[in-house]
Amino acid sequence: MSEHIGFVGLGNMGHAIAENILKAGYDTHVYNRDGSKAKALVAAGAKQGMRPADVVEPGGVVMTMVAHDAALEDVTLGPDGILARLGPGGVHISMSTVSPATARKMTELHEQEGCTYIAAPVFGRPDAAAARRLWVCCAGATEAKERVQPLLKATGQGIFDFGDDPAMANVVKLCGNFLVVSAMEALAEALTLAEKHGIDRSAVAQFLTQTAFACPIYQNYGRMIAEKRYTPAGFQMVLGLKDVNLMLDTAEQAKMPLPLANLVHDHLLSGIAKGRGELDWSALAQIVGEAAGVE
């Protein structure tokens, strides 16, 4: 009989991952606050729980992919939460982008219950998740990591291990997201500069992302920013701002300025101030353009 897996959080990313878990043959139990999001998974064979605790098997494995630190605390702690039921021997694989501080707190609370918290944040947008092409950045207790290895492999194309302390995986994830949003800012400024000189944005984007910057991040965001196409949002500005604030907080804890993060922070915040918080976070390029007098 196949292994029981709990999965909590069925947003764009979580849904795609849960689907791959299910396809890989696991006995998949899913929970989402808005239960209607589970419909397709249930049709494909998943079981739905009404509370986070419902999808947890004592001593088993549960995965979470939620929007922010508070949501992770909501689904994990409290009487209906994961932790109350997970118990000795259980493993919680936390794939959300949360702060290292939250990871530390979670690690301790799980240890007190005899179970293990592993951080396994991922790189890739929903379409990469669907295609099992995520990169997983993993940290936590060795034994638990070994146990869940096949499960993680079912979600992505590569797993990178950053040691025993789960918080470190979250730091690395934030470093990566920081590179992503920095690349967007750079593309936004470069393509606006081209436009202001009368050069076609797409021609420049194509040239640069086929040559020196031939990697998917630059190609995808280069296309979006060149074409000024910020819907549908793969990742909304409001979530982007949350992420950048995690970067800044994580830097502040380590006593380190992060000036490029300040810059993108201000552009995201400005976009939100103008009522565009639901656009893709690459819409920070609009703010760059508007400062230059172009629409």
Place this chain on the structure above:
Amino acid sequence: MSEHIGFVGLGNMGHAIAENILKAGYDTHVYNRDGSKAKALVAAGAKQGMRPADVVEPGGVVMTMVAHDAALEDVTLGPDGILARLGPGGVHISMSTVSPATARKMTELHEQEGCTYIAAPVFGRPDAAAARRLWVCCAGATEAKERVQPLLKATGQGIFDFGDDPAMANVVKLCGNFLVVSAMEALAEALTLAEKHGIDRSAVAQFLTQTAFACPIYQNYGRMIAEKRYTPAGFQMVLGLKDVNLMLDTAEQAKMPLPLANLVHDHLLSGIAKGRGELDWSALAQIVGEAAGVE
């Protein structure tokens, strides 16, 4: 008999390109202010001129690759310069990273003499030049571009055309350099953030540049910045600052703020203020580290 080509400027980049021209079978005539730099090329069959004009054949083709706008003016204008001898039908392929304003001035002056100025700045560091793996970004009069196509092919792996106005190729080149230096800044901040949290810089650099940022710019600069190895300099900080100032001037002419360029400008300038102008420009990462209290 093979075509006569003049080549002016034998720094790291120019030397590698001239060597490929020579290998491609052209009758290559070279000039460099410090003549000793021509030794190897002469040994391989090139002819050396004592003045820029010496390497020019009237109505022929001459290529220049020099360090900055003033050097381009020096070798082009004046009694010993290229322009005085190039004459009707001649083509000047200018590969240097110079300002669009200089390109415009040069275009006009060449037109007045009946010859043509083409801008063909390149992407790639000296080792890429040696391996004929440069990317050429080209603009200027169509006929002249067609004429020199084989020559440009001898220098790189791809040629991208940005229309009739030579200045546009320089804008695109500056956009590209801007992406490069922005990537360095982002890497510097990300890897310092990792270090401040006790994570190995190289492990993070390898993870990120094998996955989401798997392109040579990130891989090369990621390695240098992770290892804090800023010599030998592929491109010195003082030249980097010159380039960033070209970006800022070009943006100012178009009435556009370029805030990320301000940030790297200040880090490069600070490195120079501390006496490190001859390190590789990726040493802006030292300034990022020092602001965070790490060496």
Place this chain on the structure above:
Amino acid sequence: MSEHIGFVGLGNMGHAIAENILKAGYDTHVYNRDGSKAKALVAAGAKQGMRPADVVEPGGVVMTMVAHDAALEDVTLGPDGILARLGPGGVHISMSTVSPATARKMTELHEQEGCTYIAAPVFGRPDAAAARRLWVCCAGATEAKERVQPLLKATGQGIFDFGDDPAMANVVKLCGNFLVVSAMEALAEALTLAEKHGIDRSAVAQFLTQTAFACPIYQNYGRMIAEKRYTPAGFQMVLGLKDVNLMLDTAEQAKMPLPLANLVHDHLLSGIAKGRGELDWSALAQIVGEAAGVE
């Protein structure tokens, strides 16, 4: 018989204010976590409490001047706190620099107990407090503000009213502190620029602060920064960073970038990263100097 006044928080500022309350003839009851700080006041006639609640008279007036939001919550809430004893008709004058969000929370909690929370943050350093030359920026319920008017007059040279909502006084206080720290940053950059050109820092500071900038903020900080004298600290860098973070949080809540605050934030954080958190916050000028290669 004179009116009973509770006073909580005897740091540099609080001590000076409490002394003026006492001198004005109030029956002054003081509390400080480190009780030894009360010695001089007790010698002058104040009574000392062992817990915050000890200095509160039900229905009376209590003043607090503590270091940060958490300290205000500590002395106000909980079984030994002010609020448990203040009761119907009581007034809590909160002079600390805290966030508008904390002010809002406090306002509600006091209302629930039938008493009133007034925000009355002040401008001025400890010597101004001692000389009764503070400026008080006040907001809260009208009746309570009228009742405590004589008390506030005993602390400063002017009282400015910003309406019914206590949080607004905190916003104004943060706006003022923002102007102060911005002036420091400007002085730091200007005087370093003069020094780098071989001009005496003090001569420039004196000229500018006797003419166009003839106000105490510029004169005092101009002198300190010109002379690079950052001890004794009137206000430590670590507290300065806390303040700047309050500004940034308050701006973020209102969806507004505050780029000049980012700049000073990073300079303060860098100073702290270098182990100088106990210097006066004007020592952000050291970071400006070091970036320019001067000590």
Place this chain on the structure above:
Amino acid sequence: MSEHIGFVGLGNMGHAIAENILKAGYDTHVYNRDGSKAKALVAAGAKQGMRPADVVEPGGVVMTMVAHDAALEDVTLGPDGILARLGPGGVHISMSTVSPATARKMTELHEQEGCTYIAAPVFGRPDAAAARRLWVCCAGATEAKERVQPLLKATGQGIFDFGDDPAMANVVKLCGNFLVVSAMEALAEALTLAEKHGIDRSAVAQFLTQTAFACPIYQNYGRMIAEKRYTPAGFQMVLGLKDVNLMLDTAEQAKMPLPLANLVHDHLLSGIAKGRGELDWSALAQIVGEAAGVE
């Protein structure tokens, strides 16, 4: 008979100063490119020249107050210029805000002709000039400075001496202008923050500029920025940007980042990009507001 004085440049500032020179009883000869600006002065007794050289008496004193470095070169050099006629013993008092580099060049060229170039840039807006309330910041050869002392006294309320090298007065002037524009930026951010929290901008401006920031710069610009009233322009954004670029260039020559100048540079440039270059430079506050989503 009264002393002959030449005066070149009758913009808002120059006109007010020339008027005071005339009132002080000097035999005043004026020149302005647009001659119609001289009408009122001529009516009051000044003589008008058709070329800069016309107002110069060999060996005499000539004052210039023009818009930028290029204008100073125009009126000084060339066959119709001041220098050709000033000759041995003459003194040129240059009151314009120009770069230290231009001051150095001018100093040398004047020395070659046996005359003296003194830099005497001033602080104050046109109304202060009219009221003889300017502050003069002076540097140059001692003997010449002594000779023109009475003349400088006729223009302002105080003269500050920064030594023998004229360029130093220009550095100090730029330091002062830097403080001014930094104060504007700080006011813009502070008052927008207040507005975003629903607080009246003018109430905050009045409070802060009557208390901790009770000096004219804060009072005047505080009023303009609080009321969002940017016409008539005392000093246009385009001139403001020119000034900030002088600051940045002067810092770059000394190898020093000037991050706060970058910030105001970008806000001014953005205003100009949006077509507002003729507003008062305090209109940089509009850019701050727009980034926060307010008009």
